[in-house]
Amino acid sequence: MLSLKKYLTEGLLQFTILLSLIGVRVDVDTYLTSQLPPLREIILGPSSAYTQTQFHNLRNTLDGYGIHPKSIDLDNYFTARRLLSQVRALDRFQVPTTEVNAWLVHRDPEGSVSGSQPSSGLALESSSGLQDVTGPDNGVRESETEQGFSEDLEDLGAVAPPVSGDLTKEDIDLIDILWRQDIDLGAGREIFDYSHRQKEQDVDKELRDGAEQEDAWPGEGAEALARNLLVDGETGESFPAQFPADISSITEAVPSESEPPGLQNNLLSPLLTGTESPFDLEQQWQDLMSIMEMQAMEVNTSTSEILYDAPPGDPLSTNYSLAPNTPINQNVSLHQASLGGCSQDFSLFSPEVESLPVAGSSTLLPLVPSNSTSLNSTFGSTNLAGLFFPPQLNGTANDTAGPELPDPLGGLLDEAMLDEISLMDLAIEEGFNPVQASQLEEEFDSDSGLSLDSSHSPSSLSSSEGSSSSSSSSSSSSSSSSSSSTSSSASSSFSEEGAVGYSSDSETLDLEEAEGAVGYQPEYSKFCRMSYQDPAQLSCLPYLEHVGHNHTYNMAPSALDSADLPPPSTLKKGSKEKQADFLDKQMSRDEHRARAMKIPFTNDKIINLPVEEFNELLSKYQLSEAQLSLIRDIRRRGKNKMAAQNCRKRKLDTILNLERDVEDLQRDKARLLREKVEFLRSLRQMKQKVQSLYQEVFGRLRDENGRPYSPSQYALQYAGDGSVLLIPRTLADQQARRQERKPKDRRK
DNA sequence: GATTCGTGTCATGGC
DNA sequence: TCGCCATGACACGAA
Numbered sequence A: 001m002l003s004l005k006k007y008l009t010e011g012l013l014q015f016t017i018l019l020s021l022i023g024v025r026v027d028v029d030t031y032l033t034s035q036l037p038p039l040r041e042i043i044l045g046p047s048s049a050y051t052q053t054q055f056h057n058l059r060n061t062l063d064g065y066g067i068h069p070k071s072i073d074l075d076n077y078f079t080a081r082r083l084l085s086q087v088r089a090l091d092r093f094q095v096p097t098t099e100v101n102a103w104l105v106h107r108d109p110e111g112s113v114s115g116s117q118p119s120s121g122l123a124l125e126s127s128s129g130l131q132d133v134t135g136p137d138n139g140v141r142e143s144e145t146e147q148g149f150s151e152d153l154e155d156l157g158a159v160a161p162p163v164s165g166d167l168t169k170e171d172i173d174l175i176d177i178l179w180r181q182d183i184d185l186g187a188g189r190e191i192f193d194y195s196h197r198q199k200e201q202d203v204d205k206e207l208r209d210g211a212e213q214e215d216a217w218p219g220e221g222a223e224a225l226a227r228n229l230l231v232d233g234e235t236g237e238s239f240p241a242q243f244p245a246d247i248s249s250i251t252e253a254v255p256s257e258s259e260p261p262g263l264q265n266n267l268l269s270p271l272l273t274g275t276e277s278p279f280d281l282e283q284q285w286q287d288l289m290s291i292m293e294m295q296a297m298e299v300n301t302s303t304s305e306i307l308y309d310a311p312p313g314d315p316l317s318t319n320y321s322l323a324p325n326t327p328i329n330q331n332v333s334l335h336q337a338s339l340g341g342c343s344q345d346f347s348l349f350s351p352e353v354e355s356l357p358v359a360g361s362s363t364l365l366p367l368v369p370s371n372s373t374s375l376n377s378t379f380g381s382t383n384l385a386g387l388f389f390p391p392q393l394n395g396t397a398n399d400t401a402g403p404e405l406p407d408p409l410g411g412l413l414d415e416a417m418l419d420e421i422s423l424m425d426l427a428i429e430e431g432f433n434p435v436q437a438s439q440l441e442e443e444f445d446s447d448s449g450l451s452l453d454s455s456h457s458p459s460s461l462s463s464s465e466g467s468s469s470s471s472s473s474s475s476s477s478s479s480s481s482s483s484s485s486t487s488s489s490a491s492s493s494f495s496e497e498g499a500v501g502y503s504s505d506s507e508t509l510d511l512e513e514a515e516g517a518v519g520y521q522p523e524y525s526k527f528c529r530m531s532y533q534d535p536a537q538l539s540c541l542p543y544l545e546h547v548g549h550n551h552t553y554n555m556a557p558s559a560l561d562s563a564d565l566p567p568p569s570t571l572k573k574g575s576k577e578k579q580a581d582f583l584d585k586q587m588s589r590d591e592h593r594a595r596a597m598k599i600p601f602t603n604d605k606i607i608n609l610p611v612e613e614f615n616e617l618l619s620k621y622q623l624s625e626a627q628l629s630l631i632r633d634i635r636r637r638g639k640n641k642m643a644a645q646n647c648r649k650r651k652l653d654t655i656l657n658l659e660r661d662v663e664d665l666q667r668d669k670a671r672l673l674r675e676k677v678e679f680l681r682s683l684r685q686m687k688q689k690v691q692s693l694y695q696e697v698f699g700r701l702r703d704e705n706g707r708p709y710s711p712s713q714y715a716l717q718y719a720g721d722g723s724v725l726l727i728p729r730t731l732a733d734q735q736a737r738r739q740e741r742k743p744k745d746r747r748k
Numbered sequence B: 001g002a003t004t005c006g007t008g009t010c011a012t013g014g015c
Numbered sequence C: 001t002c003g004c005c006a007t008g009a010c011a012c013g014a015a
Helices: A002-021 A029-034 A037-044 A048-062 A072-076 A080-089 A118-125 A136-141 A148-155 A169-184 A194-198 A202-216 A220-228 A244-253 A281-301 A304-309 A329-338 A340-345 A351-363 A373-381 A395-399 A415-430 A434-445 A463-482 A511-518 A522-531 A535-540 A557-563 A575-586 A589-596 A603-608 A611-620 A625-700 A729-747
Strands: A714-718 A724-728
Touching: A589 A603, A589 A625, A603 A611, A603 A625, A611 A625, A625 A714, A714 A729, A724 A729
Parallel strands: none
Antiparallel strands: A714 A724
């Protein structure tokens, strides 16, 4: 142990200094605490841990540009788009990927930092409480307390790629593949994690703690260190029991005697293991997606303090946020993204909420100064550890949240926040922008039930209106047929909307045609209906001027001749003539034709009379063939015109109804999301209660000598009849494993 | 001048 | 078969 300590402290220090000299930022504290093969690998040989980041640095920051990565003009290659996309990505759910963003920071002698998009970087971390950077590499950046951005970048593992920039794309891709292989081989990434640099002064303390533990439990502590504290080389997570086969040994190695009685989170909970299997990854992932959606929304809607000042144990603000300066962001997100096996760490305990802290807290192991933290974190990485409490409730909470257990959901659960979350979720999914979402929220709050202001929509008549208009269309024909003796009454018997109203009765000053022309726009129709009795009032309705389309493209030239408007010189002859001229303009093409052809009855009649009456009407007059043809065309076009108007109105109503349906569905979805969060919260509370009870009961148990039972050796098991049994932990672990396999087999 | 919107018209198919 | 209706497509005018 002593030699190892010496080796670590001296060799690693030298190595770190060496790397600092070449500009490579290395975090070694994680390895100091976990003492893992990756550390030796890193120290003894060319570490893929460095090169991989450099490769990513090359790939990610240079984007294939053939520039030297140390170029001072690197700003030109940190495109604004990248940062912008990251910032934008804050408001949406991000499925963790293996992407590593490496940043090269150049500091000129004046202490200013030339990095990519400094403004963005500063903005990103403006509200973050950056932890002071202390470490052997601080000599390079002594005066950068004001350079939050550079720290920010360094938090992400800023390195100075030693590779020349003349790599081709293929080279970079190959390098990346090798890099990924290095990941799988266990190359630690903690060296790039700021959080592990933060407390380098605790390294020795950790080592001392390890020594003390060794003293405390001769053989057991060493066993824990040597066997249990397996660190995932990729994530740096200390996970003693990633594999079910090791569970028993891990359980035995749990050094629980040093734990406070209230922190025995490694205890097996028979209540929970059966219901929440760590292998139920699919469901867990779905739930996780939902929670992460909300988290993403929270990230979007809340200030960056949640992002950056969140306690490291907060899973939601650490694992999936893209805040570049969140200390554990990189580490944990990498962990989550690339380590498939760690999905087992999606703990048995409220997988949606507590799974992430398991991993997160593991990565935080070096941060925790207390002697029990490493144990808690270690347990948190095990399948057994998360049975009751997520590790952040124990280990992480020690150094971050204080006495109170941090709520993994944090402020997510505030009602207002939940509403916002739901709305933002809607915004995300529906493609709304946040402004639209907020508008939607306002409408929800107003309980209007509609996002579209129907009163403002000229076509927002209810579907009943639409149907009534349609029905009135048919009824209008019958009514007009019954009152066919009054030529001008047909239009007034039409529907209120005017959508079906086709009235081109020139004897009623042809104003009704204007009404019919405006169709189903109720405002127009109402105006017209109010004023059509007095044609002069139309002069104050300039928007009606365009109503009377003069589609003469298919008009017979002979008909047009007589229907041509008088020359402009004749317009200035008085108000009556002006009115006549105006009304003339309002006349439809067919009316002009009918007038030209001297049709003895109105177009209204032509169009709206039933067939029988229409034929009867035709038989009353001696009409030429041209006149008959025109009349039939007028009737056909008029009916089709009304049909078209009705069709458009129906189409519009359909769209509006669909919109309403979508809004209803959005509301339902938001409500369901809120309910889900509530259920999760209550579930977590219940689990906490169970855990408390368990610990209380277990803590009161005494053996025949009056000594408390060791949680590492015994566990409580709840029998089906309500009784509680004290059984050896190995037996409990076996039962737990059996229960874990059951859902797996069931799924098969 | 291009685009959008409202409207009219035609062709077509169903009832 | 005829009449009516619905609807897509197109054209036109106005903004």
